[in-house]
Amino acid sequence: MALKKLLGGIVVLGALGAGAFVFLTAPERLPAETWAAAGEPDLANGERIFHAGGCSSCHAAPGAADDQKLVLAGGLALKSPFGTFHAPNISPDETAGIGAWTLSEFGDAMKRGTGRDGEHLYPSFPYASYARMTVKDINDLYGYLKTLPKSTNVAPGHELPFPFNIRLALGGWKFLYLNEAPRVELANADETVKRGQYLVEGPGHCGECHTPRDMLGGLKTDQWLAGGPNPEGEGRVPNITPAEGGFGSWSAGDIANYLETGFTPDFDSVGGAMVSVQKNMAQLPKEDRDAIAAYLKAIPVR
Amino acid sequence: MKFRTLAAAAVLAAIGAGAVIAADEPQVVRQGMMKSVGGAMGALAGIAKGEKPYDAEIVKASLTTISEVGKAFPDQFPAGSETGHETEASPKIWEAMDDFKAKSLKLGTDADTVLASMPADQAGVGAALGTIGPNCGGCHEVYRVKK
Numbered sequence: 407m408a409l410k411k412l413l414g415g416i417v418v419l420g421a422l423g424a425g426a427f428v429f430l431t432a433p434e435r436l437p438a439e440t441w442a443a444a445g446e447p448d449l450a451n452g453e454r455i456f457h458a459g460g461c462s463s464c465h466a467a468p469g470a471a472d473d474q475k476l477v478l479a480g481g482l483a484l485k486s487p488f489g490t491f492h493a494p495n496i497s498p499d500e501t502a503g504i505g506a507w508t509l510s511e512f513g514d515a516m517k518r519g520t521g522r523d524g525e526h527l528y529p530s531f532p533y534a535s536y537a538r539m540t541v542k543d544i545n546d547l548y549g550y551l552k553t554l555p556k557s558t559n560v561a562p563g564h565e566l567p568f569p570f571n572i573r574l575a576l577g578g579w580k581f582l583y584l585n586e587a588p589r590v591e592l593a594n595a596d597e598t599v600k601r602g603q604y605l606v607e608g609p610g611h612c613g614e615c616h617t618p619r620d621m622l623g624g625l626k627t628d629q630w631l632a633g634g635p636n637p638e639g640e641g642r643v644p645n646i647t648p649a650e651g652g653f654g655s656w657s658a659g660d661i662a663n664y665l666e667t668g669f670t671p672d673f674d675s676v677g678g679a680m681v682s683v684q685k686n687m688a689q690l691p692k693e694d695r696d697a698i699a700a701y702l703k704a705i706p707v708r
Numbered sequence: 709m710k711f712r713t714l715a716a717a718a719v720l721a722a723i724g725a726g727a728v729i730a731a732d733e734p735q736v737v738r739q740g741m742m743k744s745v746g747g748a749m750g751a752l753a754g755i756a757k758g759e760k761p762y763d764a765e766i767v768k769a770s771l772t773t774i775s776e777v778g779k780a781f782p783d784q785f786p787a788g789s790e791t792g793h794e795t796e797a798s799p800k801i802w803e804a805m806d807d808f809k810a811k812s813l814k815l816g817t818d819a820d821t822v823l824a825s826m827p828a829d830q831a832g833v834g835a836a837l838g839t840i841g842p843n844c845g846g847c848h849e850v851y852r853v854k855k
Contacts, residue, residue: 674742
């Protein structure tokens with residue numbers, strides 16, 4: 407009898423705990439007033455943010471060239487230790503894409519990883535970086551995305567084994583890793599460094615590959631931009647902190663030139679997944695590449 | 709004493725021989741060739757960016773290096789050199805050798821084209837880089853595995 411009561415108590419407590427977890431980590435929506443003052447999008451700035459974010463690198467069809475990179479049909483497979491993710495169609499098609507979404511629905515996905523149906527999105531979509539983006543940039547970006555061609559392609563679903571296929575668990579992931587705090591505190595940062603910080607830590611989502619991850623797939627932020635194993639295959643993603651004997655030997659001019667031309671200081675050409683990133687960065691105004699370079703020279707060595 | 713000298717000489721000879729053998733390996737040869745192209749591109753870029761004064765001799769020598777490497781480079785991929793010596797050569801080279809050769813030869817002929825109308829100033833060198841430069845990424849993106 408006593409044992410039964412005890413067991414019953416455990417079950418009740420467990421259920422309460424699970425309920426509390428689900429309640430506390432439920433997919434979040436930002437208050438409607440967040441977007442109320444957004445106004446008419448600035449499409450030129452939206453295009454700039456589109457390139458800074460490299461949206462087409464994952465959301466255009468794999469291998470798409472030139473103009474086709476603006477058709478965000480989805481389909482790229484992103485391999486990870488947790489399974490294979492497939493980038494969805496984010497073209498303005500009303501059914502296959504996100505054409506019917508409101509700005510607040512788009513913004514909740516970008517800043518809170520919450521899908522249109524109120525589900526948790528997987529952090530393969532780098533909202534843990536985009537959370538740092540301004541409302542203005544998200545509004546401008548969404549306005550620009552709406553001007554791009556529609557695609558009716560339906561990308562395959564993610565291929566994830568148990569337990570990674572349980573979206574509810576992502577609430578716990580977000581509790582641990584989703585915030586809007588700066589990745590590094592930079593004393594006396596000037597406007598250029600601040601702009602670089604915004605681009606790198608926010609839309610550019612550089613840390614998603616250049617920072618090592620822990621067992622749960624969260625960024626080891628004390629190793630910010632220190633590089634790590636390549637999640638997609640052999641080799642390593644380089645350390646891009648100003649470390650002596652490494653990236654520290656690159657001047658700010660070298661970094662900006664690399665982002666513009668794809669050539670390293672000793673004239674090797676950009677390789678791997680960085681190829682498409684560099685092509686996007688080349689589309690930015692020079693001041694943005696200079697800002698990224700200034701920030702990368704200002705961050706702590708790791 | 710004499711034995712020690714002999715032994716030391718033998719060790720030196722062995723090291724020397726080893727170095728010669730390693731330097732002859734196609735993986736090492738082609739890495740050296742790419743480095744020489746990188747050096748030549750760097751010399752041209754220095755002039756194009758105005759960091760170095762225009763120097764016709766340097767421009768000519770750099771373009772000649774690029775031309776020669778472009779033509780000789782595809783010969784450095786014999787069977788058996790697919791791996792080793794930290795090669796970044798993609799297996800795709802051996803699957804599509806004709807295309808790989810064509811891409812490399814185009815680097816050579818592009819350099820020849822520029823040489824034929826020798827760039828005469830900083831702007832000319834900049835334009836030359838615009839012709840030659842895309843060959844680097846165009847080939848690397850397909851046939852080089854970045855590690």
